[in-house]
Amino acid sequence: PELERSPCLVGVVPIVYYSLLLGLGLPVNILTAVALSRLATRTKKSSYWYLLALTTSDILTQVFIIFVGFILQTAILARAVPSAFIHTVNVLEFTANHASTWVTVLLTVDRYVALCHPLRYRAVSYPRRTRRIIAAVFAAALATGIPFYWWLDVWRDAEPPTALDTALKWLHCVTVYFLPCSIFLATNSVIIRKLQRRRRAGGGKTTALLLAVTTVFVVLWAPRTVVMMCHLYVASVRRDWRVHLALDIANMVAMLNTSLNFFLYCFVSQTFRRTVGEVLR
Template sequence: MERDFDEVELLPANLTVCSHEEEHWFRDNSRQIIQRFLVPFVVAVGVMGNLITILVLTRRRMSSSTNNYLSALAVADLLYLLFHFTLSLKHYPGMSAPDKIIYWTYRPYVLWLTDATNAASIWLTVSFTLERYIAVCHPLRGRMSCTESRARKVIVLVFVLCLLLTASTPFEHLVSVCLNSNGTKELYLAATTLAQNKHYRSFYFSFTTIVMIFIPIFLLGICNIFLVSAVHRSKSKRPDLTQDRGHSNYRQNQENKITLTLVMVVSLFIICQAPTAILLIYQIFVRNKPNSNAFNIELGLGNIFNFLVCVNSASNFILYCIMSDKYRRTLMMTLVPCLAKTKKSRTFSSLASFRNSTRHNHSTCS
């Protein structure tokens, strides 16, 4: 889940003076470098990559239940990157001025949508991994359950549930005004009565940590092990290629490539999400005092770990280009339409050659 680690403390709304004590260098540098330099670059690359992915995976020739999930994941990642960038604007000069009241009024809702789209990305990743596990390890059951229709229903369910489960976020924040050390008014988000309720904070923190972090990482780790093992068994048992078995072996190779692509997507997800999970575990057992050295280091690490989530949302496009031949071909034919006619003619000529070759071999054997 997206955590706003830059908020030093959930402050009550009746505070009238801003606290601007000297921050730890690590927190300050990590925040400035990441939020004002790295985030805009990663968001620009990620938005472009996810738009291309949506364009490619929604083509008719790419239609499949897995690609439905990957298209939905690209939409969730695209929205997450845009909302994340909106949140990062807080760190630019002048953004706390009273004339930016519209930004601060809508910021709680952007926090909600950021959490919701991040959660959707997490559970869409879990969904297509579980589907792939069923299709690879239980193929008979997979033919019945791994359909495009079911995938679309799961996608809608994931988005709706993630929006509902994070819907309390806007009610945790209230726009307030404080005075800095120069006597200038600044806007900030104060904690509402709900956010200051110990029972609510304890329950919601535990719930989101378990449901949005630990359970998904556990499921993805287990499924990844089974998928890698299944691909390894498939390659080791594969018979020598022959003319008669060429089609089935080609199809198995393509299935293995799809599985390996998803394994790489999941592995990147775990690598980028695991640091946040570790930090959340630390926060369960250790509560540092605000503005202490340990607290500022924790905030600096939080900035870095949130950035890793951002990198994850922007990187799937690169994995698809590296791992999937069909994705690359469809991308080229989409961007350069004239290639589609050339590819089609080559396909027909190759098919004719294959049929003639097969017919010749059959007559020779007889």
């Protein structure tokens, strides 16, 4: 006989939370995109183009993961949808997720080259090249999202998970957390040491913004990554209510990352605040 499944202890809290996050976060991200578009066009700085791409990927994440995945598919339709629809949504969700993560990596590498190799940076950094790099990352995000057509969420995994389940879970964790965080740690460490030696403010605002964005990402995505590893090797989400509860909370924490950047930009950059004011007027 089938073993009893772990209960959902959070009730309607996730649907209320995701509805609020979408209702507040989506308009804020659209406002952010408009402001960054003006700054990118006006200043020709590659960093603004990367921040605009990051905001665009956050919007896609909110639409595909929060609205289509959590609200529409899970809460409203109660997963009573064709299997092909679920798998197609998987691809779109992971494409948006990968784009958001790896555009942040691009921003990190951009700051690293700007501070550590300024002469080379001035030669290779211009808007057309930046837009091509961003387009290539979005194309790569789609390509790496396609294997997740066969993704089974943790509530549907076999017990124990099949080799395919395990491979996709590991691919997910490596692609969106372990590898990006390793790059963040390496490049940010070099950037901080470089700034400490120079002891001057040049590029300080953009660098502070980079450090804030990457730190928030690392902190907010850590719980989901830990829970995913626990699901694979410690206790199944389907059977252990504690892992089930931890995953519900970890998903909510991770999705908060899609709505915080506007406030980070406002806190760090007077130029961004002024541009937002122009847009609102």
